[in-house]
Amino acid sequence: MITAKNCVARLSRYKSALNRFKTLGFVKVFSDNLADAVGATSSQVRKDFSVFGISGSKRGGYKIDELIEKINNILGKNEVQQVIIVGAGNIGSALMNFKGFEKEGMKIVACFDTDPTKVNRLGNIQVLPIEELKSFVLNNKIKIGIIAVPDNAAPGVMEALLEAGIKGVLNFAPIQLKAPEECVVNNVNIESELENVIYYVNALQKSRKT
């Protein structure tokens, strides 16, 4: 499942690259083009595609439109995916206004917060009291939730999401959340990603000095 996770991550990067190629007027691509665009090798690209049964003709490469459609089918993007956010703070608000999601067939349909001053039923995306989370998720058959609350609140929010029937969580709280088998959790720790960069810059500089 871990190898597969990297493969799925690359699939969605291939798709971004394909959309950019399309904007540039390309009709076909070769595995080399995709490899360059996502920072993989061309044999890796072909291997990833073969895992999901996508094949191209050796001489003609892949037709971009067909490839995008196939990848969308694999990623479950043939229908718009409704997503809710918990936490209307800095990260939550940025995600509500983030244009990248709709372009990719993902739609933020509501946000929930414990702070009554943040509730806003008239906005482009409604911010609702956390008490309404469960009924909203059930009534609208939402399966995907994003956690954008401080670390100490995150485990409680995770529990509430599971209780409401959420099946997949993208977690931005700086804490590693775990879930039972029937739910998928993807933890993105922004502090830790920046720390990583700082570590390598320092390590590179130290290695130069010696």
Next chain:
Amino acid sequence: MITAKNCVARLSRYKSALNRFKTLGFVKVFSDNLADAVGATSSQVRKDFSVFGISGSKRGGYKIDELIEKINNILGKNEVQQVIIVGAGNIGSALMNFKGFEKEGMKIVACFDTDPTKVNRLGNIQVLPIEELKSFVLNNKIKIGIIAVPDNAAPGVMEALLEAGIKGVLNFAPIQLKAPEECVVNNVNIESELENVIYYVNALQKSRKT
């Protein structure tokens, strides 16, 4: 270098967990506690620590304060790391207001944007015109930059950062950026992280139906 990257990522997760344990009044921890907190095995924890020359006593575990200090030394956190952001849009603004960074010894010192209406020299964190990027980075000896611009602008920003002498980049634009050997790039693709969650939720549901 790739294995090491995962190890460094875990180190910063261990540190978050240690800080939480400390808040709860703990003085010592065992590798089991840390393993539970970050979702690794206890042998993985001990292995990670041994890579960096950290050892605990078998019976007494690790002293939290000592461990935090050692990890901070490894991560280059004994001094405050100054960081700039390029792009004062949704993600850039959220990062400017993000409290997690300062807590971890990382400080956003300025943001840069091409849009003159976003320039703000009086704010808590200044938003400056992109033309001032190079001189600011040189004068303040900044080594770390965050890219929070749309994908089509990202390669140009990357070039400007390299020219200014930036050595490490955290990139939030949905495009895989590459850099020469003397610079480190960490790409975080938020759309792709959410797509990943959606893929697995759909895959799990399909596997239940069959």
